[in-house]
Amino acid sequence: MRSILRAQSGVRSEQELHADDPLFVQSIARAMQVLSSFHQAGRPLTLNEIAAAAGIGKSAAQRVVHTLKTLGYIERDADDRGYVPGIRILDHTLDYLRLNLLIARASPVLLELRRNVRERVDLSLRDDLRLVYASRLQSKRETFFATLVGHSVPVFCTSGGRAVMAHLSDGEVDDIITRSDRTPFTAKTLTEPEAIREKVREARQNGYAVTLEEVLPGEVALGVAILGPAGVPRGAIHVAGSLGEWQAEDFCARFAPLAAEAARAISRF
Template identity: 30%
Template sequence: MRANKNQGRTGLNSPALFAKTAVDERLYLGTIEKSLLVLGTFCANPRPMTLAEVSQASGLNKSATQRVLYTLRALRYLNQSETTRQYSLSAKALDIGNAYLRSNPIVEATFPYLLEANRRSQETVNLTELDGSDIIFISRVPSRNVMSSYITIGTRLPALATAPGRAILANLEPATINELLRTITTNPQKTLKHLHRVRQKGFAIANQEAVPGDISTAAPVFGYGKNVVAAVNIAASTANWTPERVEAKLSPIVVEIARQMSNVVSQHWRR
């Protein structure tokens, strides 16, 4: 499963890693795995890095790291400073992420509902998907009233520490959630009880657990066959809201918007 992303003594983060399942070694290309591991290292450490730093964070030896860095630079996915010799992601690296957003039908189909939730709440509204044990923000309408936090499209946060993550996890198939919880929590049974309450209520609330100063309420979005595919959340500032007010005023909005999204998404979103 995912590697430890805690910072070591050098302040470097390890990239996100996931277990390979049902891999046919005759077809599997380890060179591509190494290339994506290096790219993932830059995602986990969004700053210029030296060859030695990339090697240490990725776990690859320096020889393999040098070859991968050279190739990615030649393909224009990386830049290298002529003065510091440090490597950094290039603008071309945006192409894959932007292509995903453009090709994901849920983004286009749900955006009018994000706008409606933003109009009704006057707060920031996000759409997120589950990726491994994290959520990723794939669409967003910021509040006009409060300076938005550092959250941007593409931001990744631990699912269990967020309202949208809990809203999605609470509606996964039992076998899937049981397997996932074994890898991300030391008390799966306690977490399951909490997620069961989230599922019963139809929404989740998180108070400054992943983002300081942020109270979030979220509800699941279902696709074809009633499979959960995303979550919509409204994020508000603790300067203006309490958890009680969020539950009373914003949770009903997010539940209704999620239901409307599900009606649209379920028509064409299959997994």
Template identity: 35%
Template sequence: MPPRDAAPSSDGLFNQSLAKGLQVLSAFNGAHRSLTLAEVAQRTGMSKASAQRSVHTLQTLGYIGKHPSTRRFLLLPRVVELGFNYLDAHPMISAAHTYLAQLARASGETATLTEPTDTHMVYLAQVLTTQHIPMLTPVGTQIPMYASSCGRAYLSQLPTAQARTLLEQAVRPARTRTTLTQVEPLMAQLQRCVETGYATNCEELFIGDMGIAAPVFNTRGEAVGAVHVAPPTSRWSMADAERQLAPLVIECARAISRLVPPT
């Protein structure tokens, strides 16, 4: 697991030790909830000695612990503080809460606020429906722009060349049999969003799950994220979702956009 953005060797300010510590934290995920020291080294590409130093430091600081029975390393709750500090200070989240709740209540479906990170969208805030949902995607989840309604909504508001570059840079596997993966059809989807004000996704990420999204702007008119609802195919057809839910999503996104200050 190499660092997402490796610094050039000529960068004298780049702190390799800090980068290695962050790599270790990133090595843990839903599929790797606990790791041995050898597994940490393998997943980060470090030597065992280097991994041991990073793990020991993080363990001393309270970010990593060791299971008393298995002796495997695992993340501790203090890691949550890092993400919470970001969310707590995020102006888009404070602006969105009331309107997300209104959207969830009016639509009967889960309403989510996202923002871009590289070629993905990350979930910042969410109001869950009380009805059955086929896929749980909590705050912190990252989903690819190319296959998500929120990603397409955001991309549609970028300059065409920039949007195309992001799509071309992204790894675009077919997540389901209906996933669009070619750049030109995806660019056509972005143009459709420009014309209608909303983007869609029908079972392109998860079977049984759709998406209706609208872009969110700051008060300077810059695209900063998206709002979407995730109507399941068990309750909605795409035609009905577009007719009934798209206007609600657009209204929510516009209300949030009026309150998001430039960064």
């Protein structure tokens, strides 16, 4: 089974796209490449590994790492085995969370929803082909890993993602399907384009999307889109439970109205 997605270190490709932009600062992009090298890391990275992941030379990596370490954005790990992100990264995470008006508006609504459903409640925001968790309110079953903001899941195979796609045109849906890496997470992940389109059509009709064990075995998940101006989907609310405790039909009947009400309270037209 695939792991939950983390951000890809795509700064390098972005840098190539903006190579002819006179206002684009290459040195800043290089620093972001170095920071992005940790996205897929499962342990501290050596200088050589950072250079390879960032796609830059060792000498350039050494200068960037030294600068970021001096500023507190990279540090040596506790056992001195390599480099890890520094504590000052969290300052920027806090800035995003507290200054994002949608997240601020959603927070009390999500807390009330969690009190009512007593299951896991997540808020995700769309970033092209993925949804990034910006708020996660755990249930009694959750692990530390499942409560971290910043983790992300694909749009094409998740309840929130299909709820988002339900508010897009057929052409936009096809574009998402075509560009997505549709490698399955589980044996029940739908990867065929027409099967995904059918689930999107169901979400349009029902006002919510539901997935069964498509990302995590034993999980039923329900998603409702959060809409911005002119009805453009910006993200989704997810409610997730265990198929060991719920029949899918009962789960949807119980929680879809509550999730839809919460989504309306957060959305602004």
